[in-house]
Amino acid sequence: MGYLADALKSIEKDREFIFVGTGVIVLAGDRILMGKRTDNNEWCIPGGSLELHESLEECAVRELYEETNIKANPKDLKLNAVKFIDEPINKNGRAIYVVSVSFVVTEFDDSEMSLDSREFSKYGWFSHEEIELIIDAITPYTREGLKAFFEQLYKKEI
Numbered sequence: 362m363g364y365l366a367d368a369l370k371s372i373e374k375d376r377e378f379i380f381v382g383t384g385v386i387v388l389a390g391d392r393i394l395m396g397k398r399t400d401n402n403e404w405c406i407p408g409g410s411l412e413l414h415e416s417l418e419e420c421a422v423r424e425l426y427e428e429t430n431i432k433a434n435p436k437d438l439k440l441n442a443v444k445f446i447d448e449p450i451n452k453n454g455r456a457i458y459v460v461s462v463s464f465v466v467t468e469f470d471d472s473e474m475s476l477d478s479r480e481f482s483k484y485g486w487f488s489h490e491e492i493e494l495i496i497d498a499i500t501p502y503t504r505e506g507l508k509a510f511f512e513q514l515y516k517k518e519i
Contacts, residue, residue, distance in 0.1 A: 363412055377449070377456045383421040384408030384463040384506050386441060387431065387471075392488055395503070396428065396481035404485075404495060405503040406463070407431075421464050429484070430475040438464040442509035448501040463506030489515070 384406045387394040395404045409424035411417065418435035425431050441463040449456035476484060492499070492507060499507070 363410060375454070377458065379458045379460065381411040381417075381460045381462065382408055382502060383411060383417055383424060384461060384503060385421050385425045385433070385438070386463060386465045386506060386510055387425070387429075387469060388465055388467050389471075389486065392486035393492065393507070394429070394431075394484060394486055395492075395499070396476075396484045398500070399478075399480060399482050401500070402482075403498055403500045405500040406506065408463075408502075417462050418464070421462075425466075425469075428477045428480060429471075430473045432470040432473075433466045433468070437468040438466050441465045441513075442506050444502070444505040444509070446502045446505060450501075459502050461502040461505060463502075463509070465510065 385408055386406055393406070395406055397404050407425045407428045408421065409427070411420045412423075415423070416435070418438050421438055422433050422435050425433055442461075444461045444463075446459040446461050449458050451457070487495075489511060492511075496504060
């Protein structure tokens with residue numbers, strides 16, 4: 362079990378909780394990798410919660426590998442956005458708020474890419490236009506990261 366799961370065990374069910382999560386916008390050409398989550402049926406970029414004693418970049422690379430088997434070097438990550446997500450995630454009766462740190466990576470090894478079926482039912486590579494069509498089916502933290510990415514890239518909102 363990770364830090365977040367262990368911490369949640371010791372917190373009363375009706376208490377609010379905050380954690381830091383990282384996400385990686387894996388960019389291949391003009392397409393972004395996203396997975397459809399098994400717990401809420403929403404799309405998101407690979408990512409997860411920060412563990413004790415790891416950097417944000419180490420967390421992002423670790424989560425990317427755990428969820429997709431894609432290898433990336435922390436030095437190849439570019440900071441995309443840091444956002445507080447005021448829509449809580451509900452986990453086992455607890456309202457969990459996220460400080461989301463997203464990165465972009467264009468240099469990676471996806472030769473052994475595979476699906477983590479515990480967390481994701483499928484993956485897909487999406488263009489900006491395709492993301493706009495499913496924006497309401499994307500997790501709040503991924504939505505915020507993608508909005509920041511497209512605003513910087515195209516100087517327009519999605």
